[in-house]
Amino acid sequence: LLITAEEEIRLQRAVSRGGLSEEGIRRRMISQISEEEKIRRSNFVIVNDGTEKEFEAKLEKFLQILENDEVELTTVYPRFIE
Numbered sequence: 465l466l467i468t469a470e471e472e473i474r475l476q477r478a479v480s481r482g483g484l485s486e487e488g489i490r491r492r493m494i495s496q497i498s499e500e501e502k503i504r505r506s507n508f509v510i511v512n513d514g515t516e517k518e519f520e521a522k523l524e525k526f527l528q529i530l531e532n533d534e535v536e537l538t539t540v541y542p543r544f545i546e
Contacts, residue, residue, distance in 0.1 A: 465526065466506035466542070468499055469513045506542045507535075522546070 468474070471493070478489045503509055508529075510522045526545045529535065 465508045465510065466502050467510045467512050468502065469511060471499070473513055503542050508545060509542045510545045 469477070475486065475489055475493070478484065479486050484492070508526060510519070510526060512519045512522075522545045529545075
């Protein structure tokens with residue numbers, strides 16, 4: 465499961481947590497594998513670019529997929545949880 469967001473949202477959230485400067489966070493982000501590659505390697509993707517309530521709804525949907533055993537070997541991945 466990959467939980468991601470647009471780059472600027474990820475940057476803003478990291479800055480708000482403190483600990484690193486914006487420049488330090490950008491350097492760290494650049495040194496990591498790309499979001500495209502992370503998505504390619506993931507079975508499921510949740511884009512967390514909305515409210516906390518919207519994220520919780522997406523996470524609940526993901527958990528229901530797992531609980532209902534809706535994961536099949538024939539499923540094309542990555543599967544985005546909307």
